Amino acid sequence: MKKTFFASLALSLIILILSCSSTTKPAEKIVDKTVYGPTEKAYFAAGCFWCVEAIFESLKGVKEAVSGYSGGHTKNPTYEDVNTELTGHAESVEVIYDPKIxxxxxxxxxxxxxxxxxxxxxxxxDRGDSYRSIIFYQNESEKVAAENYKKQLNASGKYKKPIAVEIVPFQIFWKAEGYHQDYERNHPENPYVQNVSIPRIERMKAQFPELLKK
Structure with missing residues (x-):
């Protein structure tokens, strides 16, 4: 009994240490205009935004990926606020991309x-509402594309469990604190980045080598 208890305690501490976390600074709101030229934006959530941001930024045609918060009801949320699981927000990423590429x-x-x-x-x-997977659609075309692809995956037999990704209308995106931006690139020594982010990014790159930037 004691061994089981201490083993569980040790596992919990490891997960806590490796979690996507840091100190808190005020969040900023993303304004609805861009300086990137003829680009479009897409919004996704899929766990720690450090990972998701780095994944999308590695793709050809993606000009920028910005970490932030979306899907909730709290205005001007901070990282600390979102971690309480009371804001309704999930760690999300704004993907600015060239649809021609x-x-x-x-x-x-x-x-x-x-x-x-x-x-x-x-x-x-990373467990909890703030790490749930969400596709935020901005129009009917994005909604149909997301729902159809989700249905295809469910019907394909690729996964033994149902797809849990939510597909919801986009409302607003709040930019995360500056120290969260490009975190994987700026902090390769971080234990979470080394043990969770980088392996996840490398798995994606192995699947889509033709989509990667040089």
Missing amino acids: ISYETLLKVYFASQDPTQVKGQGP
Whole structure:
């Protein structure tokens, strides 16, 4: 009994240490205009935004990926607020891309393949509403594309469990604190990045070598 208890305690501590966390600074709101030229935006959540941001930024045609919060009801949320699981927000990413180079459908394909889409309310060691997987559609075309692809995956037999990804209308995106941006690139020594982010990114790259930036 004692061994089981201490083993569980040790596992919990390891997961806590490796979780996607850091100190808190005020969040900023993303304004609805861009300086990137003829680009479009897409919004996704799939666990820790450090991972998701780095995954999308590695793709040809993606100009920028921005970490932030979406899907909830709290205005101007901070990272600390979102971690309480009371804001309704999930760690999310705004993907700014050139549709002439990469399509929304391709972004969807990478999105689903770069995670375990059957995991409910979390990805890997990150558990809770703030880590749930969500596709935020902005129009009917995105909604149909997301729903159809989700149905195809459910019917394909690829996964033993149902796809848990939510598909909901986009409302607003709040940019995360500055220290969260490009976190995987700026902090390769971080234990979470080394043990969770990088392996996840490498698994995606192995599946889509033709989509990667040089």
